[in-house]
Amino acid sequence: MIRLTEVTKRYGETLAVDRISLEVPTGEVSVLIGPSGCGKTTTLRMINRLIEPTSGLIEIDGEDVMSVSPEELRRRIGYVIQSVGLFPHLTVAENIATVPRLLGWKRERIASRVRELLAVVGLEPAEYAEKYPRQLSGGQAQRVGVARALAADPPVLLMDEPFGAVDPLTRERLQAAFERIQREVRKTVVLVTHDVDEAIRLGDRIALMRTGRLEQYDAPEALLDHPASKFVHDFVGADRALKRLGRVRVADVMRTDVVMTADGTRKIDVAACSGGRFVYLVDDDGVLEGWVDCRVLAAGTPAEEAGTRVDWREAAATPDTTLKDALSQMLGLGFRDLAVVDDRGRLLGEVSLRAIEQTMSGSDAHVSNLAEGEVLGAPADTGEGEVE
Amino acid sequence: MSATGRRYASAAGALALVVAFAWLVAQQPLWERALSAIFPGSANPVYPGVTLADLVVRHLAIVGFSSGLTMLVGIPLGVWVTRPSGADFREVVAAAVDFGQTFPPIAVLALMVPILGFGLGPAIVALFLYGLFPVVSNTVAGIEGVPRTLVDAARGMGMGRARILLTLEVPLAARVIMAGVRTSVVINIGTATVAAAVGAGGLGDPIIRGINVQNFAYVLQGATAAALLAVVADSLLAVTERLLTPRGLEA
Ligand SMILES: Nc1ncnc2c1ncn2[C@@H]1O[C@H](COP(=O)(O)OP(=O)(O)OP(=O)(O)O)[C@@H](O)[C@H]1O
Ligand SMILES: [Mg+2]
Numbered sequence: 056m057i058r059l060t061e062v063t064k065r066y067g068e069t070l071a072v073d074r075i076s077l078e079v080p081t082g083e084v085s086v087l088i089g090p091s092g093c094g095k096t097t098t099l100r101m102i103n104r105l106i107e108p109t110s111g112l113i114e115i116d117g118e119d120v121m122s123v124s125p126e127e128l129r130r131r132i133g134y135v136i137q138s139v140g141l142f143p144h145l146t147v148a149e150n151i152a153t154v155p156r157l158l159g160w161k162r163e164r165i166a167s168r169v170r171e172l173l174a175v176v177g178l179e180p181a182e183y184a185e186k187y188p189r190q191l192s193g194g195q196a197q198r199v200g201v202a203r204a205l206a207a208d209p210p211v212l213l214m215d216e217p218f219g220a221v222d223p224l225t226r227e228r229l230q231a232a233f234e235r236i237q238r239e240v241r242k243t244v245v246l247v248t249h250d251v252d253e254a255i256r257l258g259d260r261i262a263l264m265r266t267g268r269l270e271q272y273d274a275p276e277a278l279l280d281h282p283a284s285k286f287v288h289d290f291v292g293a294d295r296a297l298k299r300l301g302r303v304r305v306a307d308v309m310r311t312d313v314v315m316t317a318d319g320t321r322k323i324d325v326a327a328c329s330g331g332r333f334v335y336l337v338d339d340d341g342v343l344e345g346w347v348d349c350r351v352l353a354a355g356t357p358a359e360e361a362g363t364r365v366d367w368r369e370a371a372a373t374p375d376t377t378l379k380d381a382l383s384q385m386l387g388l389g390f391r392d393l394a395v396v397d398d399r400g401r402l403l404g405e406v407s408l409r410a411i412e413q414t415m416s417g418s419d420a421h422v423s424n425l426a427e428g429e430v431l432g433a434p435a436d437t438g439e440g441e442v443e
Numbered sequence: 444m445s446a447t448g449r450r451y452a453s454a455a456g457a458l459a460l461v462v463a464f465a466w467l468v469a470q471q472p473l474w475e476r477a478l479s480a481i482f483p484g485s486a487n488p489v490y491p492g493v494t495l496a497d498l499v500v501r502h503l504a505i506v507g508f509s510s511g512l513t514m515l516v517g518i519p520l521g522v523w524v525t526r527p528s529g530a531d532f533r534e535v536v537a538a539a540v541d542f543g544q545t546f547p548p549i550a551v552l553a554l555m556v557p558i559l560g561f562g563l564g565p566a567i568v569a570l571f572l573y574g575l576f577p578v579v580s581n582t583v584a585g586i587e588g589v590p591r592t593l594v595d596a597a598r599g600m601g602m603g604r605a606r607i608l609l610t611l612e613v614p615l616a617a618r619v620i621m622a623g624v625r626t627s628v629v630i631n632i633g634t635a636t637v638a639a640a641v642g643a644g645g646l647g648d649p650i651i652r653g654i655n656v657q658n659f660a661y662v663l664q665g666a667t668a669a670a671l672l673a674v675v676a677d678s679l680l681a682v683t684e685r686l687l688t689p690r691g692l693e694a
Contacts, residue, residue: 105599129601140596144614144689154600187691203600213599 056081057102057211057243062111064097071097073267074111079260081116081210082241085272086254089264089290095247098264099213102245103132115211130154133204133242137216139196141188147173147199148184154207172202175239177232177398194225198232205240214246218253230256231375251291255279255301256377263287275302296415297379303414305381306374309395311404315341323347323358332392333405336362341401343367343394367400374403378411385411446693450686457682464675468496468668478660488660490649499668502645505563505635509570510628517575517627518620521582522608536579544576548634552641566638573634574627581623585616617687625680632673636665646672 057079064072072094079085087095100106102113104125113120120128141150148169155165173180176198188196197217204212217233218226230253237244248254254261255275262272263286271283279295282288291298314327315335323334328349336345344364351361365371371394372381385393391408467473471494478488490498517540523529524536548569555565589612597607613620639647646665653661 103599105595126601126603129599134596134599136592136596136599138590138592140590140592142593142597142611142691144691146691153597153602157601157606189691 058114060112065109083259084244086258093264094267133209133212135214135217137219139200212242212244300379303378308410309404309406320358343402371396482660512571513574517578521579525586540575543572548573561642566643577623577626585619621684
């Protein structure tokens with residue numbers, strides 16, 4: 056557990072951080088968010104003493120951080136920054152090995168830990184261990200940055216805009232990877248972000264800051280439903296019901312009883328549909344290749360023509376996708392149902408607009424009506440335009 | 444060619460140049476014939492009493508001592524002014540090394556003679572001061588060119604200041620520091636010819652004697668050897684610079 060009590064940081068006349076008190080329970084993610092210059096980075100860096108507080112108390116598991124030497128303290132705290140900060144003259148493996156080396160681990164132990172961590176962050180160890188940072192994409196570098204922070208298995212992780220410098224798609228993947236890793240490793244995390252959706256998606260709690268003060272510290276749902284001030288309300292934005300969808304994963308509402316076939320379109324007839332809207336086409340490994348629309352089939356179109364071929368990378372969600380992202384994907388593609396695949400494209404099920412709507416109406420009827428008008432009016436499916 | 448292959452190839456090239464130079468310098472009869480051919484009217488076109496090889500060795504000793512001292516003092520000095528403890532002295536050091544380079548070395552020589560007498564002593568002091576500027580300024584530039592975010596990441600992971608300096612800042616700055624050393628040494632090889640004026644010897648001897656006795660064959664001899672030496676040293680140091688560049692930074 057991390058506990059800040061009345062922590063203040065003053066730079067001359069500026070109060071960068073003004074009497075902040077908050078607690079991050081062990082194994083949870085707290086997100087610091089707020090306008091630029093509100094003191095997020097300063098707060099974060101006081102936890103590992105890169106900045107010394109002017110006053111106040113910071114404890115990790117009940118121990119005052121000021122009672123430990125800064126170097127020793129920092130080796131127990133993983134640290135990830137937006138610019139990643141990989142050492143360009145060292146290989147990926149050497150970068151990850153930084154803290155274990157400082158701690159004097161044995162060579163073999165370091166090597167096996169590096170391999171393990173590369174796998175954890177989704178990079179093939181054999182391919183990436185000996186690469187240099189300049190040979191990595193932004194997203195890969197960010198993954199290595201996370202692996203490096205996790206190297207010595209620190210109980211606490213501090214992340215300053217860790218997914219800030221990458222494109223939206225890469226960011227989405229990194230967030231999903233972070234969620235997956237966090238489910239396994241259960242670190243006590245403080246994460247700084249500018250992005251409300253990221254905060255809602257990743258945070259168990261959100262600390263909204265404003266000019267050095269803590270405006271509200273609450274679970275995302277509470278922040279959305281019961282903003283403590285107009286500032287919080289405005290910061291979160293008007294589309295609160297939509298934001299709330301960022302808390303729910305596709306895995307929570309998807310159907311898995313979908314019909315699929317690895318035999319192509321030849322054997323598909325109306326009987327094969329058995330109630331579902333689609334028959335999904337997969338290859339021998341179960342990787343999504345397309346689907347056949349049963350309604351089109353029922354209208355007498357032969358299966359070969361009723362089929363749609365797709366690239367699963369573009370036209371499917373994963374179980375970790377938030378409903379918010381799934382919804383915007385559906386709107387973008389003009390689909391009412393979205394296939395759900397794993398990270399190698401194997402079909403797991405489907406998520407429907409109806410299921411998303413039900414999630415919304417469960418929490419906010421007004422917005423559900425709104426969605427009815429806007430979303431259901433959109434052309435459904437692949438543009439056959441049944442709502443014309 | 445692979446990066447490693449290119450490293451070896453350039454190292455081999457520089458070594459071949461060193462060997463060729465050593466061989467050429469040792470060919471006293473060849474020099475005699477060449478100089479006689481160029482100056483057919485001259486009775487004694489070859490600098491007497493000492494072989495060219497001996498002059499080169501002496502020259503190298505002067506350059507080696509002074510440049511060695513320059514590096515030994517210049518690099519730590521440059522590092523020190525980038526540390527919190529030396530930051531206050533930064534301007535002073537910059538001004539001092541700048542002055543060291545603008546002050547004519549021949550004047551330093553003259554000023555040093557009353558203190559250190561004739562010979563190697565004043566020569567080494569003058570050349571040491573003259574060569575400091577590129578070493579110190581490149582060391583400062585190299586260290587300060589290391590992105591702050593890297594130093595920040597290193598501190599955030601619990602690396603101490605000394606370790607950050609030795610394992611992060613110096614390796615990343617090595618190429619720039621070496622470029623300063625290279626400039627300094629190459630300038631030094633040419634400038635060291637004036638050391639002969641205070642009796643330090645070296646390739647300046649035939650040049651100064653040649654001017655005094657109006658024998659331009661002597662001048663040509665010393666100047667050619669010094670110029671070739673500078674070229675060889677430059678390529679050797681260029682290779683060193685390359686070898687000191689961390690793999691991860693190569694294009
Ligand atoms: N070293 C410093 N000296 C003086 N003022 C500082 C210093 N560091 C930060 N500040 C001030 O403290 C305040 C908080 O800065 P901080 O970096 O914590 O903001 P932030 O919330 O992380 O902003 P951003 O979202 O832009 O990263 C700002 O007003 C900043 O100008
Ligand atoms: Mg910041």
